[in-house]
Amino acid sequence: xxxxxxxxxxxxxxxxxxxxxxxxxxxxxxxxxxxxxxxxxxxxxxxxxxxxxxxxxxxxxxxxxxxxxxxxxxxxxxxxxxxxxxxxxxxxxxxxxxxxxxxxxxxxxxxxxxxxxxxxxxxxxxxxxxxxxxxxxxxxxxxxxxxxxxxxxxxxxxxxxxxxxxxxxxxxxxxxxxxxxxxxxxxxxxxxxxxxxxxxxxxxxxxxxxxxxxxxxxxxxxxxxxxxxxxxxxxxxxxxxxxxxxxxxxxxxxxxxxxxxxxxxxxxxxxxxxxxxxxxxxxxxxxxxxxxxxxxxxxxxxxxxxxxxxxxxxxxxxxxxx
Amino acid sequence: xxxxxxxxxxxxxxxxxxxxxxxxxxxxxxxxxxxxxxxxxxxxxxxxxxxxxxxxxxxxxxxxxxxxxxxxxxxxxxxxxxxxxxxxxxxxxxxxxxxxxxxxxxxxxxxxxxxxxxxxxxxxxxxxxxxxxxxxxxxxxxxxxxxxxxxxxxxxxxxxxxxxxxxxxxxxxxxxxxxxxxxxxxxxxxxxxxxxxxxxxxxxxxxxxxxxxxxxxxxxxxxxxxxxxxxxxxxxxxxxxxxxxxxxxxxxxxxxxxxxxxxxxxxxxxxxxxxxxxxxxxxxxxxxxxxxxxxxxxxxxxxxxxxxxxxxxxxxxxxxxxxxxxxxxxxxxxxxxxxxxxxxxxxxxxxxxxxxxxxxxxxxxxxxxxxxxxxxxxxxxxxxxxxxxxxx
Numbered sequence: 001x002x003x004x005x006x007x008x009x010x011x012x013x014x015x016x017x018x019x020x021x022x023x024x025x026x027x028x029x030x031x032x033x034x035x036x037x038x039x040x041x042x043x044x045x046x047x048x049x050x051x052x053x054x055x056x057x058x059x060x061x062x063x064x065x066x067x068x069x070x071x072x073x074x075x076x077x078x079x080x081x082x083x084x085x086x087x088x089x090x091x092x093x094x095x096x097x098x099x100x101x102x103x104x105x106x107x108x109x110x111x112x113x114x115x116x117x118x119x120x121x122x123x124x125x126x127x128x129x130x131x132x133x134x135x136x137x138x139x140x141x142x143x144x145x146x147x148x149x150x151x152x153x154x155x156x157x158x159x160x161x162x163x164x165x166x167x168x169x170x171x172x173x174x175x176x177x178x179x180x181x182x183x184x185x186x187x188x189x190x191x192x193x194x195x196x197x198x199x200x201x202x203x204x205x206x207x208x209x210x211x212x213x214x215x216x217x218x219x220x221x222x223x224x225x226x227x228x229x230x231x232x233x234x235x236x237x238x239x240x241x242x243x244x245x246x247x248x249x250x251x252x253x254x255x256x257x258x259x260x261x262x263x264x265x266x267x268x269x270x271x272x273x274x275x276x277x278x279x280x281x282x283x284x285x286x287x288x289x290x291x292x293x294x295x296x297x298x299x300x301x302x303x304x305x306x307x308x309x310x311x312x313x314x315x316x317x318x319x320x321x322x
Numbered sequence: 323x324x325x326x327x328x329x330x331x332x333x334x335x336x337x338x339x340x341x342x343x344x345x346x347x348x349x350x351x352x353x354x355x356x357x358x359x360x361x362x363x364x365x366x367x368x369x370x371x372x373x374x375x376x377x378x379x380x381x382x383x384x385x386x387x388x389x390x391x392x393x394x395x396x397x398x399x400x401x402x403x404x405x406x407x408x409x410x411x412x413x414x415x416x417x418x419x420x421x422x423x424x425x426x427x428x429x430x431x432x433x434x435x436x437x438x439x440x441x442x443x444x445x446x447x448x449x450x451x452x453x454x455x456x457x458x459x460x461x462x463x464x465x466x467x468x469x470x471x472x473x474x475x476x477x478x479x480x481x482x483x484x485x486x487x488x489x490x491x492x493x494x495x496x497x498x499x500x501x502x503x504x505x506x507x508x509x510x511x512x513x514x515x516x517x518x519x520x521x522x523x524x525x526x527x528x529x530x531x532x533x534x535x536x537x538x539x540x541x542x543x544x545x546x547x548x549x550x551x552x553x554x555x556x557x558x559x560x561x562x563x564x565x566x567x568x569x570x571x572x573x574x575x576x577x578x579x580x581x582x583x584x585x586x587x588x589x590x591x592x593x594x595x596x597x598x599x600x601x602x603x604x605x606x607x608x609x610x611x612x613x614x615x616x617x618x619x620x621x622x623x624x625x626x627x628x629x630x631x632x633x634x635x636x637x638x639x640x641x642x643x644x645x646x647x648x649x650x651x652x653x654x655x656x657x658x659x660x661x662x663x664x665x666x667x668x669x670x671x672x673x674x675x676x677x678x679x680x681x682x683x684x685x686x687x688x689x690x691x692x693x694x695x696x697x698x699x700x701x702x703x704x705x706x707x708x709x710x711x712x713x714x
Contacts (some may be wrong), residue, residue, distance in 0.1 A: 198461050257468070258529065259467060259470075259529060260525070260526070260527040270530070271493070273466050282583075293530070313465060
């Protein structure tokens with residue numbers, strides 16, 4: 001009889017291991033077959049009160065677990081424990097003992113590659129016989145298998161399967177369990193895209209040019225005045241005719257802030273933001289590249305480059321002059 | 323040429339709800355309570371009201387308030403744009419209505435659950451995009467993460483510090499004064515909770531150079547103010563509070579909170595327009611003002627307003643505010659109710675009410691011998707201001 005309790009569904013993406021990955025896996029395989037520590041003795045004999053707690057909590061009405069008469073009439077001839085309690089009899093309680101050293105050695109090796117997170121994926125139990133009140137069980141743990149590096153929706157790591165064998169006082173096996181976890185490096189959380197600008201007939205051309213890597217400055221065709229941000233009419237001569245020039249990409253910091261709160265998930269904080277005087281005489285808000293907040297100073301020269309932030313958004317960024 | 327609105331109208335009633343972080347009731351209910359309280363304060367009947375003015379950002383339609391309170395027919399209703407910049411603007415429109423006979427009794431109101439509902443401190447991060455000029459105002463700042471009022475003000479404040487040598491401690495002195503005044507005002511959220519300059523300096527960064535205590539509260543509450551003719555006001559329950567002058571102003575190259583493209587961003591030219599109009603239309607000068615309510619959503623703008631109104635020269639506000647000069651007992655006590663940093667953020671309307679109390683002589687932190695009180699509205703946006711005075 002085998003019962004499988006399904007853990008979480010994990011989509012596995014097979015990846016061709018490179019030489020390093022292969023070598024690391026070889027190292028891990030050195031732990032396969034190792035029995036981790038001595039047998040752990042159950043704190044209590046198999047007993048009626050614990051059986052009662054379990055069957056009541058899961059709603060198992062089978063009379064052979066609690067009703068003497070029904071149990072006697074069954075093929076067991078006496079009360080037996082529900083087989084799925086196998087693991088429960090030997091559990092470590094509210095403060096479980098530390099993992100044996102050999103198991104921790106394997107963990108440390110996994111941690112060294114950043115596989116620090118853990119999720120239990122599934123377990124399978126096999127029963128050799130029913131256990132019954134009065135049995136005093138013990139358990140041994142053996143590392144059964146360690147997978148190659150796998151990538152799942154959670155991240156990249158190795159599936160580690162241990163086998164727990166459960167023994168009675170006479171040294172006969174009563175059942176065993178395969179217990180699988182994945183030790184993984186959490187996938188980097190993808191940041192939501194930056195807030196998109198509201199685009200209108202009057203400004204969409206400017207943002208479109210940024211997407212092509214160009215930082216443009218609107219120029220009045222009537223009087224030649226440069227203006228930014230874009231708008232439809234020249235405030236100096238009221239011409240609505242305009243073209244644009246490409247910015248040289250040089251300027252200086254007019255003012256700046258370092259935002260800490262509220263935290264908007266599209267950005268990393270503390271988030272510095274600059275108001276930059278372009279050498280052409282217009283002003284723009286932009287983020288600095290590779291600048292610590294302490295580096296910022298009003299008047300500091302910058303060079304400007306256009307970078308893609310998100311699929312739908314490119315923006316000018318300022319690099320501080322050394 | 324200055325406007326001719328001065329002394330054509332008076333404030334005859336004020337009413338408010340409690341100020342809280344979670345009112346537990348609808349914005350409409352808050353509005354109705356405040357309007358009803360103001361009508362009672364004035365000694366009017368609801369049916370006397372024939373005009374209503376509020377902010378374009380208010381969620382409570384004037385006619386629905388009128389239906390609730392038993393206000394009958396309306397002859398004037400209007401709304402003022404630009405958030406807190408609308409505060410004294412509502413009084414300006416009410417004054418125009420009263421002065422021209424468009425209405426006799428106008429209720430100005432503002433009601434919101436600004437803390438338990440949508441928080442203005444969140445800025446524009448949660449506003450839906452739209453292909454409108456109104457929304458596109460923020461297109462040149464939002465993608466860079468400059469999304470909140472604190473961040474917009476901080477950009478101006480940094481430049482102001484750079485030009486005039488003002489420091490975070492100078493901003494802190496404003497916050498300390500406001501919290502000191504709130505500490506003795508039972509209606510203030512920060513009643514009995516003064517802060518020290520050291521606590522200001524240690525409060526966390528919101529947007530460097532602004533600490534937490536440089537930023538006003540977010541509040542639930544409502545405030546209503548009633549404007550009528552001076553003649554009518556004299557027949558009512560309260561001592562009339564004359565509107566000596568009232569004005570609105572938008573500056574050259576004006577944006578909503580992000581006027582970053584002017585030659586000099588460390589000024590408030592919109593407030594200068596208001597100031598010039600108030601002084602020239604009333605014939606008053608800064609020395610005629612015993613106490614002022616200067617809009618304090620963020621402390622740096624209090625310094626800049628002192629300069630725009632001419633209480634000190636440009637760049638010298640940091641010296642003007644030293645040694646408790648803007649606290650009770652100083653030359654110009656500011657925001658004696660505790661301001662929006664200390665009492666509550668009711669979008670400036672609670673500041674007008676405090677101006678009224680100072681002229682009536684009923685403020686919890688009453689200044690002796692008040693003749694004239696200056697009140698300003700939201701800074702960084704198209705704005706407004708007024709001078710209240712004793713009826714003579």
